[in-house]
Amino acid sequence: MRRILGLREAGVYYALLLLVAALTAVTAALGRPSYLSPVNLTNILYQTAPVAIMGVAMTVVLITGNFDLSVASVAALAAAVNILVIDRVGFWAAMVVSLATAGAAGLLNGLMVELVGINAFIVTLGTLTAIRGLVLVVTHDRSLMVGTPTALNAMTSFESGRAAGLPRPILYMAGFTLLIWLVLRFTTAGRRIYAAGGNPEAARLAGINVRGYKLGAFVLSSLAAGFAGVLYASRFGAMNPTALQGEELTVIAAAILGGTSLFGGAGSVLKTVAGALVLYTLTNGFNVLNLGANYQGLIEGTVLIAAAAIYTVGGRWRAPRLSADPPSGAPDAHQAQSQPAVL
């Protein structure tokens, strides 16, 4: 029980509660409209949705021991493709084309990393730049707009419509998160994904298709980015070529706030969503309190490092208990895990 409720295990939930409590108290003290009003909470969830969706898929990539910097560029490409084709083919076909484009980008990432063997950081740094360049090419560096009213209507109902009293993106986020959570938690694929990230060689020698899972994670990440791109395009019925630039860092920050390991084998999609909510609650708090937007980056960065510090120090603090009785041989295993760089 202590393990489940401990700072390291549940820290991001505490942070979120603390943040909401603090903002509630401050807004109440200043006599502003209640922070906990349904309108405001719904608003935060709505704003979080695209990043949370990408963050959930990013978490899967991180669990498999890889890294995907290209998500924001892929999302922008999907948005651009969406708007370019929607007038001709209609909403759903445009959705399919956008997701296919994004999926192809993910496949490219995955093949470069898993078959050619280039480091994921380098590959996706490359595709981050190249795909953003492709966006500029296909948009001719101009803003794009949807022309036909039918398409615009379909987009609006997809993005701004409500179901069960909530804006739809919140439901998309909840559904996707739940699905991935269930897969990771309750299926053989989930177990194998954790194993493939935790020790790829051991997983491979246990007969697990490690490459397949890692490649699949890249495709999932890009598909999620593509979907976020469609959401973005649908929200405005337009996009400019620099849309979503830098958003990949928010996505990764959300996963890290959620305690996902950058070395693979550990991570939780629910905590990633909580991490994304922390980031957007901060943003929202700045707006509600009318603090200058100038401080925002500073505070967000500080929160991120503070969270990482808690996870790291918390891990070290727990370590002596874990290895309290090093039977001969056991320390070797620890060494092998914690010092991958030495022979």
Next chain:
Amino acid sequence: MSSLVQPLLSLERLAKTYPNGTAALRGIDLTVRSGTVHGLLGANGAGKSTLIRILCGATHASAGRILWRGAPVQWSHPAQARAAGIATVHQQIPLVGSLSVRENVFLGRSGWARSGRKERRRLSRLMGQIGYHLPPDIPVAALAIGERQMVGILQALAADAQLIVMDEPTASLAAPERRIVHRAIRRLAGEGCAVLLVTHFLDEVLALTDALTVLRDGAAVVSSDTAAVDEAAIATAIAGRPIHRAARPTARAGADVAAEIVGLRSPGRLAPCTFRVRGGEVLGIAGFLGSGRSELLQAIFGADRSALGVVRVSGRAVPRFPVAAVRAGIALVPEDRASQALVPGLPLWQNITLAHLGRLSRWGVFPRRGLERAAAAAAVRRLLIKTPDLDTAVGDLSGGNAQKVSIARWLCGPTRLLLLDEPTAGIDIGAKTEILDQVRELSAAGVAVILVDSQLKLLLEEADRILVMREGAIVAERMAAETDEQELIRLAAGAPGAGPQGQRH
């Protein structure tokens, strides 16, 4: 070594209790004299590692005294132990692969200025001291594991150590490399150094050491001159009970061919290999490190992506990748448990069920927790894995138990062909016996076993038939009953005059 001379190191009633209440050492007395080799033995978990950690300053004793040259000392940092003259050669030597031999040997050197010429001269003197020479400028990553062991020893010497603690220096070495390390240890003692040698090899202890201490459950159960004890007495002391082996069932000659390997090869690693294994047969693979033994197993399992050729199990060709191999009933217990077998993030039971998870799942997709835990519990009981519970982190298990986990993994599904790569390396005699008994049981049940082991004696005892490998090719085949260690060494070395394993002169 007269007893009038003050001992270099004495431990008096040394005890260590960890904060969680585990007593790792319960009052150990131990004396090491200059110019001698002192053997330290014990099962995994007996307290050897804790003792080493205290000696090298990585942890504190909770009671008792350490006398270094007669004066009580208390080290709070490994650097202090090193400065006093105690160097430790760890089992997994922390060397920097990208740096050269010379740079690694002098890695711990303080001061700003470094002179390549001086280091070179010093290094060649040190190499002369242990009677082993390595090219000083090649990167350590290019060295074989035995050569790295020598770099670790040179590192200890470069620090002017008077006591060198060696943690299983020969655990993963083949005979010729082992002989090199043995020679170095003897030279060191001859030069006046003291060596505290931790090992699982009883023949090594008998051949090399002057005195020995056996630990069991944190207490010294035997402290004696080596000349006063024999192998059986040591084995009994380590295990806490006499070790009995059941007679090995001989392979039935008429059994079906379980696996057929035809023209299996891998460019640059493995010359074409063709052979058959019958159900219930134990096929031993002899050969030195780097002779292609592990490569052969990896190729059979489909883990070597560039391997070509055909592997048939029960007459059916198996596609060349591990997923298909597992489905066909091939099981691989790899050489390096930590890096190739165990997944640190998963608890014990999930590590055990990892390979055959699909069989324990509904529709092959949804793991059934109850079935899984029952299968894991059965495997734990069958292999006598010592663990507090099924949820233990695999990193907390001792070496022998960790090895059992990587075997247990294959008991959860139907295994037709079991590939074992050095299954007993670095494992105490009790756990080793249990593992080998399990292998016998499996082969009695009709599983074909291919066993790679550097210990030829063990191969001769466990295998029905032995293939000898050299430079990536199978060079000879012998029935185990019709050959001996000398012949196997000769065949593996390819030199008709190659001598037997090092004896103490």
